[in-house]
Amino acid sequence: MAARIVVPREAPSLSRLSLLVLCLALSCCLGRGEESAVRVITTENFDDVSQGDWMLEFYAPWCPACKQFAKTWESFAEWAAAEKNGLRVGKVDVTTESALSGQFMVTHLPSIFHIHEGEVRGYSKSRTLEDLQLYVGEEEWKKKPALPWWRSPTAKQWVWLTVSLHVLSSSFYPSCSCACE
DSSP states (O other), X not given: OOOOOOOOSSOOOOOHHHHHHHHHHHHHHHHOOOOOSSEEOOTTTGGGGGSSEEXXXXXXXXXXXXXXXXXXXXXXXXXXXXXTSSEEEEXXXXXXXXXXXXXXXXXXXXXXXXXXXXXXXXXXXXXXXXHHHHHHHTTGGGGSOOOTTOOOTTSTHHHHHHHHHHHHGGGOOOEEOSTTO
């Protein structure tokens, strides 16, 4: 004898409110992206960068080379967080933080700097994840002298210079290092 399946004539239905609550709960859980390991640096939180070990990228949202590099930079930040070596990774948008890009004398994008306890060094190696990891992991940055022109953002000479650069650079954007120009 074959098994007989009994199907109720009316399947129980969820009320509209219950369905709405269920959808909202699922969308909150599914739509929640992971937080970025890259910290956004602005003039308001820049003092944090003068302490510890940092890698900073100066970028522009419109720059094709910056867009292409974004995934590598995020992977680098995730690697640094997993290593628990104290390295923090940040990014500065030159379109909104012209005073900071002027203070670092950014002339091409993306520009990368290493900051160790307030000493700044420009990063000039390739922009691969492996080279970034070697630069900090093997402490290759120690082989480069600190930039002599850079001073702490709390230094008195930066008060007038930052204001001047902000005024002068309000219409200035560094060049993109892509082949699109």
